[in-house]
Amino acid sequence: MSGEPARLAWPSSPPPPAVDGWSWELTTVAELPRVRAELRRGLAARSNGDEHAEELDEAVVLAFDEMASNALRHGGGGVRARVQQTPGAWLIEVRDSAATRPPQPAVGRDPSQGGLGLYLIAEMADDHGWYLADGQKSVWALLPRC
Secondary structure (H helix, E strand, C coil): CCCCHHHHCCCECCCCCCEEEEEEEECCHHHHHHHHHHHHHHHHHHHCCCHHHHHHHHHHHHHHHHHHHHHHHHCCCCEEEEEEECCCEEEEEEEECCCCCCCCCCCCCCHHHCCCHHHHHHHHCCEEEEEEECCEEEEEEEEECC
């Protein structure tokens, strides 16, 4: 993937404050289709038919799905995901129990083997990071709303 290495790294920092959104407790990857559908409906209700907003909403759904599926596959359980608003962006935040494993984009891996989701999110996001809270790891990304 293209981009500056520093931009693609996942720095340790808390997200900005956010309000009003959705949250889910997740236990299996099989829940993700239902949650994606709920998220799409919620985002569509707030986009008021704006075609550009609808494109941005799909980026939010994609980033959410990548982050949530990573947490469910590699995060050791206790997965909680949320999508909330900041003044100009959607905050996607996913917590899991793998506090000792920070997000690590794949290095030197053939793209056909997957593992490029964190790079994709870093390129789409205005900002991104991770932090520890209450014994859990929280990974977050800010995607533009408009």
